[in-house]
Amino acid sequence: MSSIILKTAVRYLLPILLLFSIFLLLRGHHLPGGGFVGGLVASIAFVLHSFAHGTENTLKLLKYNPIRFIAMGLLLAACSMFIPILWGYPPMTALWVDRMIPVVGSIGTALFFDIGVYIVVVGAVLNILFTISLHSH
Amino acid sequence: MELVLVVLIGILYATGIFLILRRSMVKLLLGIALLGNGTNILIFLLGNIVKGSPPIIGENVNILREIYADPVPQALILTAIVISFGLTAFAIVLLHRVYAFLDSDDLDDLNTPDEDI
Amino acid sequence: MLFTVLLGFIVAILPAFLRKVVKTRWLVLLAIVPSLIFIYYLFQLPAIASGSVLKQSTDWVPSLGVNLSLRLDGLSLLFTLLISGIGIGIFVYAYEYLKKHRYIDRFFTYLLLFMSAMLGLVLSDNLLLLFIFWELTSLSSFFLIGFNNESEGSRKSALISFTTTGMGGFFLLAAFVLIGDIAGTYNLSELIDQGNIYYEHPYYPLIIAFFLLGAFTKSAQFPFHFWLPGAMKAPTPVSAYLHSATMVKAGIFLIARFTPILGGQTMWTAPLLIVGGFTMLYAVVNSLYRTDLKSILAYSTISALGVLTFLLGVGTKTGFIAAIAFIIAHALYKASLFLVTGIIDLKLGTRDISVLGGLGKTIPIVAFSAVLAALSSAGLPGSFGFISKDLIYEATLGSTIFQPESTGHYLLIGLAVLTNIGLVIAGFLAGIRPFTGTPSTKIKLPSKIYINYKLWVPPFILATISFVLGMLPHLPSHKIVDPAVTSIHNSITSADLALWHGWSVVLALSLVTLAAGSALYFMIKPSHDKEQYFAKWQVASPQNIFAGITDVFKTMSMSITNFMHNGFLRSYTFKIILFAEILFVYLLWQDGPIYIDYSQLSSISIYEVITIIILCGALLLLLLSKSRLTAVVATSVVGYTICLIFVFYSAPDLAMTQFSIDTLTVVLFVFVLFKLPPFLSFKNLKTRVRDSIIAIGFGVIISLITLKVMQQPFSSEIKDFYANYAYTLAKGKNVVNVILVDFRGMDTMFEIVVLSIAGLGVYSLLKLRLKSSEKE
Incomplete structure (x- = not known):
């Protein structure tokens, strides 16, 4: 499944798709998009890379085993859930920083929750696909 | 259009059920996927479908007014789609394992409760 | 009081959890538990004897009328003393008997559980609490009977006794609920104070029927007696404890306990007399041709239980006195006979009296206890058995159910005499035959057998007590028998048990019984031939009838299971879907016609038509294709078209998610596809047509349901909530x-x-x- 054309295309496609996925993630709060879609697009990017360069190389590129992504994402989402407790609010209360930050927009616990979702989706999808692909060969 | 979708739901369900009743495990899996799709449309339809006005609040307003699509079923379906992927993946791997073990795709061959699969 | 009940439950957990820590030999210390309880209740004797009733109550489920209320009166006290007193001996004996057994710790857990349940049963002052303890005794005895769980016979017996007594438990619960409902209280003390308020109630016969079914199954009355001989598969200490001294007497206890509440009517006494009378004769005849020692004891126990039921049926004060005295006498001599049998079984490996003999010289101390117990059972003057036998005759002579000197009256007396003669023989067979005469050549007797004191002391003490009480009958008379009878008969009683009543008909009957029994004992020689001859008659016995009924149920459930649970997934799916269809069709039909509001529908555009056509084409391809790859591609086309529908109808988030997921699903399938098998096709036109009908039917039903839901008025409350607060909050x-x-x-x-x-x-x-x- 590796051709020169695909490899070359992927070299450009991977960063573009990843950027696009982050774009989807960040704009999700106001426009269509969000953690789920963003995560799925990012996963597709890595899957394309694995088509071109082989799953082992993609895993090297990721540095960490996808299982760690799952753990990190869950941790981030859970933290953003419970952080409001520190300020005396019930869990899951959305807290927002008043100032707008360029590019990212407004920052709040819901954003971190969405980022957690994003990471979990990437981790789980890649974990499933890569495990299967490694064991099918 | 609603009536067409109602018929479509029926067709999706009928096809799904027919596939589930086959002996092949792959068909069973595809049948379940179709049932999931049918259910998604069912939920979607129950929220009153609206053309061209997604549930997104406009630039300078704070509240959604006029006609807009119901966001609640959409949120439900979005969840369902992602979960169904997890389900499909898990089922495929199970199928893969069973096939590796039994060397058969026939559900009737699973009828051996004593074996350790 | 509550403490004595809970103590056993708490300690029962210990052996199970501490088995790694605690050495087996420490288990004998568990005998402290019954000892403590025994001493506690001994100290209650003076108070109870003076006529007071102790009560204690703790809230448990007050809303349902279930409270941990306990009541200690004469009857409860008698049973608590029996349970804990014999319990001490049993605990010590069982330790020695089973100390090499792998699961001895487990055994003590069950035994403690049983003892506590039994104590709770006799102390309960609440009907529902009583029922709970009643079931707990059934449950713990299930584990005890099936203790040797490697043996199939053991498991089967445990199951039979559990189903029989469990079935009785259901009837008992029904009776309790009826009683409690009519009286408006579940409190036993209040019920006793109310007296029999039921005898004119239309449900009175029903209550009595349910109640007696419960009591009779537990106390092994004909035709439910068959579980008791089967329960002899249990280790012998269990047989001695549960199946002679305590558990089987629970039914008797219950009848006695409810005599002031339900009794006093012919409808109550007649079934007791008939069932008890029949059981006592039937069982004793059955015991005479057995060769297995435990079988003999089991049948003579059933007979003794029949006697007790009979005496309670007589219903006079003398009847109750006789019943109480016989409970004590029987518990003492039967427990020691069982324990002796256990020693013989343990040391010689056989319980067959057609081969045993001459053991008196080998194990004199055991023989001594056995003979004492047998003599007490025969009613030798000087034993407590003699006193109770006297009372039995006195009660029978004084029964009021038939006119004095009528045929019925003589029939009852004849019945009692015959049964007692049989019991004498059975007692001698079990207690004397193995120790006298010469052993059969089939077994080799060792010249010297060492018997640990833990084995021989308990039966020795029990047998000796029989004689001590027999010589000094005034000891139990005032302290134990009087209060117990008082709590049944509701009047101050003075039993005045005495060794010598003077020359009378009763004494004559007693002596005749003893003489006839002894004479017949020498004539009866149990052998296997006889046993097999009688076994032929067992075809029509209740056990076989019950077994037949269970077999019918088994076959029935087997065929249903085979039909419903045949292991084919699609067959399950088929049945579930078919059932759902029938249900839905019925509901839709019930719900009336469907209206469609055409004005609410949105228009249809050409893009949508094309999309739907593609979708249907993909589905058709999916159904017809023989290649997996085509099928997977067709499925993803279905997904993509649905994605388009989301786009048309203002759901951009859904469209994006569906698109990505579909892509990934295809990738997933591609990864494993070449590992997957090719499609199977079983060209069976008939099943295909059948499945198509079912599938299309389901599709139509789902469509109809959707229409039905759409015609419901749509509430936009939730929708508006999110629309209003999404940005503001x-x-x-x-x-x-x-x-x-x-x-x-x-x-x-x-x-x-x-x-x-x-x-x-x-x-x-x-x-x-x-x-x-x-x-x-």
């Missing part, structure tokens, strides 16, 4: 996303957890299993 303009990450964030949290579990599941299913199993 959650600062997001994409309402769907706001719902996901904010309003329903907890759900999303769980969703990603599920997704993670799916991911981990895939990982473990493939990676971990491959490592371990496929290397082989």
Whole structure:
């Protein structure tokens, strides 16, 4: 499944798709998009890379085993859930920083929750696909 | 259009059920996927479908007014789609394992409760 | 009082959990538990004897009328003393008897459980509490009977006794509920104070029927007696404790306990007299041709229980006195006979009296206890058995159910005499035959057998007590028998048990019984031939009838299971779907016609038509294709067209998600596809047609349901809530996303957890299993 054309295309496609996925993630709060879609697009990017360069190389590129992504994402989402407790609010209360930050927009616990979702989706999808692909060969 | 979708739901369900009743495990899996799709449309339809006005609040307003699509079923379906992927993946791997073990795709061959699969 | 009940339950947990820590020999210390309880109740004797009733109550489920209320009166006290007193001996004996057994710790757990349940049963002052303890005794005796769970016979007997007594338990519960409902209270003391308020109630016969079914199954009355001989598969200490001294007497206890509440009517006494009378004769005849010592004892126990039922049926004060005295006498001599049998079984490996003999010289101390017990059972003057036998005759002579000197009256007396003669023989067979005469050549007797004191002391003490009480009958008379009878008869009683009543008909009957029994004992020689001859008559016995009924049920459930649970997945699916269809069709039909409001429908455009056509084409392809790849592609086309529908109808988030997921699903299938088998096609036209009909039917039903739901008035409350507050509260303009990450964030949290579990599941299913199993 590796051709020169695909490899070359992927070299450009991977960063573009990843950027696009982050774009989807960040704009999700106001426009269509969000953690789920963003995560799925990012996963597709890595899957394309694995088509071109082989799953082992993609895993090297990721540095960490996808299982760690799952753990990190869950941790981030859970933290953003419970952080409001520190300020005396019930869990899951959305807290927002008043100032707008360029590019990212407004920052709040819901954003971190969405980022957690994003990471979990990437981790789980890649974990499933890569495990299967490694064991099918 | 609603009536067409109602018929479509029926067709999706009928096809799904027919596939589930086959002996092949792959068909069973595809049948379940179709049932999931049918259910998604069912939920979607129950929220009153609206053309061209997604549930997104406009630039300078704070509240959604006029006609807009119901966001609640959409949120439900979005969840369902992602979960169904997890389900499909898990089922495929199970199928893969069973096939590796039994060397058969026939559900009737699973009828051996004593074996350790 | 509550403490004595709970103590056993608490301690019962210990042996099970401390088996690694506690050495087996420490288990004998558990005998302290019954000892403590015994001493506690001994100290209650003076208070109870003076006529007071102790009560104690703790709230448990007050809303349902279930409270931990306990009541100690004469009757309860008698039973608590029996349970704990004989319990001490049994605990010591059982330790020695089973100390080499792997699961001895487990045994003591069950035994403690049983003892506490039994104590709770006799002390309960609440009907429902009593029922709970009643069932607990059944349950713990199930474990005790099936203790040797490697043996099939043992398991089967445990099951039979459990189903029989359990079935009785249901009837008992029904009776209790009726009683409690009519009286308006479940409190036993209040019920006793009310007296028999039921005898004119239309449900009175029903209550009595249910109640007696419960009591008779537990106390092994004909035709439910068959579980007791089967229960002899239990280790002998269990037989001695449960099946002679305590548990089987629970039914008797219950009848006695409810005599002031339900008794005093012919409808109550007649069934007791008939069933008790029949059981006592039937069982004693059955015991005479047995060769297994435990069988003989089992049948003579059933007979003794019949006598007790009979005496309670007589219903006079003398009848109750006789019953109480006989409970004590029987518990003492039968327990020691069982324990002696256990020693013989343990040391010689056989219980067959057609081969045993001459053991008197080998194990004199055991023989001594056995003979004492046998003599007490025969009613030799000087034993407590003699006193109770006297009372039995006195009660029978004084029974008021028939006119004095009528045929019925003589019939009852004849019945009692015959039964007692039989009991004399049975007692001698079990207690004297193995120790006298010469042993059969079939077994080799060792010249000297060492018997640990823990084995021989308990039966020795029990047998000796029989004679001590027999010589000094005034000892139990005032302290134990009087209060016990008082609590049955509701009047101050003075039994005045005495060794010598002067020359009378009763004494004559007693002596005749003893003489006839002894004479017949020398004539009866149990042998296997006789046993087999009588076994032929067992075809029509209640046990076989019950077994037949169970077999019918078994076959029936087997055929139903085979039809419903045949192991074919599609067959299950088929049945479930068919059932759902029938249900839905019925509901739809009930619900009336469907209206469609055409004005509410949106128009249809050409893009949509094309999309739908593509979708249907993909489905058709999916159904017809013989290649997996085509099928997978067709499925993803279905997904993409649905994605388009989402686009048309203002759901951009859904469209994007559906698109990505479909792409990934295709990738998933592609990864494993060449590992998957080709499609199977079984060209069976008939099943295809059948499945098509079912599938199309289901599709139509779902469509109809959808229409039905659409005609419901639509509430926009929730929708408006999110529309109004998405930005004002959650600062997001994409309402769907706001719902996901904010309003329903907890759900999303769980969703990603599920997704993670799916991911981990895939990982473990493939990676971990491959490592371990496929290397082989």
